[in-house]
Amino acid sequence: MNTVTNTAVKTIALSVLLALSSQAFATPERGLEIAKERKNRDQGWKDSVATMEMVLKNAQGESSTRAMRLKSFEVADDGDKGLTIFDQPRDVKGTAFLNHSHTVDADDQWLYLPALKRVKRISSRNKSGPFMGSEFAYEDLSSFELEKYTFNYLNDEDIGGLSAYLLEQVPTDKNSGYTKQLVWLDKEHYRPIKVEFYDRKGALLKTLQFNDYKQYLNQYWRAHTMAMVNHQTGKSTLLTTSDLAFQTGLKEKDFEKNVLKRVK
Template identity: 55%
Template sequence: MKNTLLTILGLFIAIGLQGQSAEERGIEIAKAADAYDQGFGSSVTKLTMILTNKQGQESTRYMSNQTLELTEDGDKSLIVFDSPRDVKGTATLTFTHKEGSDDQWLYLPALKRVKRISSNNKSGPFMGSEFAYEDLSSQEVEKYTYKFLREEEINGVNAFVVERDPVDPKSGYTRQVVWYNKENYRLEKMDFYDRKNALLKTLTYAKYKVYKEKHWRAGEMNMVNHQTGKKTQLNFDDYQFDLNLKESDFSQNSLQRASR
C-alpha cells in the first residue's frame, strides 16, 4: 500500500514538474484557436445590426463585410452600410496589425471624405453600437498576454476560460475573459473590463455553422453593455469563401468606391 501511495505521489510530482504555468497554457490555447482557423483565405457576408436602447426600442441597419486573410500581418476588413438612408454608404476599413496599433479609416458619404480613426478613439462606439472600433480587428495572438483560468461548461459544451490583457496601452479594456470551446476552439463568450477594471460588456456567440469542413462562424453575436443597459445584435447571412479578393480591394480608394 505504501509503495502504491509513493508511486501515485511520484506521478503527481512528475506531472507538476512537466506542467505548464497559467501563462504558458493560456497562450497555447490562443495559438491553437488561431491555428484552427487559418486558411480561410477571404470571406464576404451580409450583416443585420439591431440596436436596442435601455428602454427596449430597436433600430435596424444592414451591412456587408469582406475580409482578407494575411499571414505575415493581421487581416484586412471592409464594412459598408447598405441601409437605412441616414447611414447608407458609410464604410469602415480596418488593417489589423500583430504588433502596434491597428489602422482604421471611416468614409462619411455626407462629407465625401475619408477620416482616419486615431488610436485614442479606438475604444469609441462603432456607429452608435455597443461594439467599439477596436472590436472590429481580427483576433491576432500577439495583441494580448494570456493567463489560463479554469475549465467549465458553457452553452452545453466544455470550455477553456482564459484571461487576455491587451498589449496596446490605448485599448479601452484592461482585460478580457474568453471562453474557448475545447473541441474546436471557437469562441463561446467574452467579458470585457473597462479601464477601471469593472465589467463593461459581454459578447455571446450563437447559431454556429462550419464552412469548408473547418472554419466555424457564428450566425449571431450579442453584445450587452452592463453599464448602460444597451445591446447590439449582429446577424450574419450568406457567407462566401475563396473569393478573388486582393489587397488592392482594401485601400482608401476602395473604401470610397465600395460605398457607392
C-alpha cells in the first residue's frame, strides 16, 4: 500500500472512530436533565409585552423592515400563548398571528389578514412554512416544551467566549420540518446561544444566533437580538427588541381567537 493510500485509509478510519465516539458519549439522560433545568429557570414570568423590529434580507442584500409587537402569556401545565401584531409598513399593518403552544398536542395557530378580513388557521402540516415571508417557520414560534423533543447531551464547547452545553434536540412531531436541532446553552444561565436546524434530508438548513441578553425581574433572560440565517437560500431575518416589559396584567382571555379581528 503506497503512502497516499495508507494516509487516506487512516484518515477515513479516524473519522469513523470519531463519529462512533461522538455517538457513544451522547447521553439522553444528561440531555434531558439539562433541558429540564433550562425550562425550570424560565418559569413564573406570567406575561410580557415586547416592541420589536423585523428586518428581512434576500440573497442580494436587499432588505425590508417591519414594526411589530409581541404579547406573551405563560400557561401552567401547557404551552404558552403568543399574539404578534404588525404595525408597519402599511401593507402588513393590522396583520395578527395568534399561537397557542401545547406540550403534547399540535399547536393551534391562526393568522388574521386585514385585507381579506378573515382569520386563517395554520394547519399542523404547514407549520414548517415561513412566517410572514421571514426565515422563521411557524413551528419556530412555539414555546419551548420538553415534550416536543427527545434530547441528547453531546459535548461541552466554548462559544462566543462562553462555556456551553451542546444538545441535540429531535422533534417528536412527525410534521416538523426538522430532523434535528443542535442547541448551545451557556452553562451559567442555561440560555440558548446558537441553534442549528437540519432539514428533512438531514442537511444544515438554518442557524439562529441569540445576542444582547438582558435580565428581567432578577431572573429571566431575554435576547434582544435574534438573527436567523438560511444557508440554503442566502436569506436572513433579524429580530430586534427595543422595549420589553413583564407582568403587565395580561389575561388569558386576551389570547382568544376572537381578539384577532379587534387587535390594535
